Amino acid sequence: MSFECRTLRAEFGAPGGARVVLDDVSFDVAKGEFVSIMGRSGAGKTTLIRVLAGLLPPEPGSIATFEGREIDGPPEGVSLVFQNYASALLPWRTVAANVALPLEGHMAKPNRLERVAATLEMVGLADRANDRPPQLSGGMQQRVQLARALVSRPAALLMDEPFGALDALTKSDLEDELLELVATAATTVVFVTHDIDEAVYLSDRVLVLGGEPARIVADIPVDCLRPRTQIPTRESPEFLAARSRVHEVIFGTR
Numbered sequence: 001m002s003f004e005c006r007t008l009r010a011e012f013g014a015p016g017g018a019r020v021v022l023d024d025v026s027f028d029v030a031k032g033e034f035v036s037i038m039g040r041s042g043a044g045k046t047t048l049i050r051v052l053a054g055l056l057p058p059e060p061g062s063i064a065t066f067e068g069r070e071i072d073g074p075p076e077g078v079s080l081v082f083q084n085y086a087s088a089l090l091p092w093r094t095v096a097a098n099v100a101l102p103l104e105g106h107m108a109k110p111n112r113l114e115r116v117a118a119t120l121e122m123v124g125l126a127d128r129a130n131d132r133p134p135q136l137s138g139g140m141q142q143r144v145q146l147a148r149a150l151v152s153r154p155a156a157l158l159m160d161e162p163f164g165a166l167d168a169l170t171k172s173d174l175e176d177e178l179l180e181l182v183a184t185a186a187t188t189v190v191f192v193t194h195d196i197d198e199a200v201y202l203s204d205r206v207l208v209l210g211g212e213p214a215r216i217v218a219d220i221p222v223d224c225l226r227p228r229t230q231i232p233t234r235e236s237p238e239f240l241a242a243r244s245r246v247h248e249v250i251f252g253t254r
């Protein structure tokens with residue numbers, strides 16, 4: 001198993017007492033599985049990603065593990081991709097130097113250069129290695145973030161609305177690139193999105209967070225075959241069935 005959560009509880013201190021955001025959240029993500037997390041704004045999706053990334057300790061009694069080990073800090077082998085690519089990249093560093101960041105201190109320079117070049121190739125940015133992030137388009141900046149997450153060859157990727165700010169065409173290109181990259185490396189992905197079609201297109205399962213405090217209110221399998229391709233997949237009966245099920249659940253949580 002890649003991630004395992006049992007009776008997970010997360011809360012924040014608030015004036016007049018603690019605000020419990022997640023309570024009794026239990027789910028598993030198998031190795032190589034692609035799972036999306038959906039739910040209304042404020043439901044606790046980012047909070048859940050932060051717990052899985054080891055950035056937020058859950059309350060006592062919660063169990064959160066990665067590859068069988070308790071998550072009590074950023075787990076080895078897990079990379080994170082945020083929505084806000086502009087502020088996640090260092091504007092004064094070149095694209096290659098941004099991507100190299102997670103390897104610094106962990107890998108000798110010649111190997112590092114080789115790995116960064118191979119990773120930029122994977123995301124289609126080999127020719128932009130010496131540019132600085134502000135010189136790139138939004139889609140390219142998001143590719144740089146993806147390259148930086150992939151450069152350590154992680155076993156798992158946590159992605160919090162990574163394509164939320166992109167236009168529809170760039171978004172579907174990046175969805176397909178992501179699917180290919182994670183299929184090749186058998187990477188586990190936990191992906192947060194507000195876009196039902198995107199969640200269904202990418203995922204093996206869609207988990208819906210709902211209620212206050214939030215728990216998993218639905219775990220919806222997506223039976224579309226892989227590899228997926230934009231038009232045939234989106235027109236398949238399996239896609240349409242999963243999409244209407246997710247829709248029903250999300251609107252039912254209001």
Ligand SMILES: Nc1ncnc2c1ncn2[C@@H]1O[C@H](COP(=O)(O)OP(=O)(O)OP(=O)(O)O)[C@@H](O)[C@H]1O
Nearest residue numbers: 012013019021039040041042043044045046047048
């Ligand atoms: N650092 C914090 N301190 C206090 N409360 C917080 C903190 N971070 C999040 N919260 C609260 O936790 C709840 C869930 O927030 P979270 O960011 O996880 O939601 P979300 O599902 O990711 O929403 P969105 O879809 O808008 O990104 C909200 O009520 C939010 O105000």
Ligand SMILES: [Mg+2]
Nearest residue numbers: 045046047160
């Ligand atoms: Mg969020």
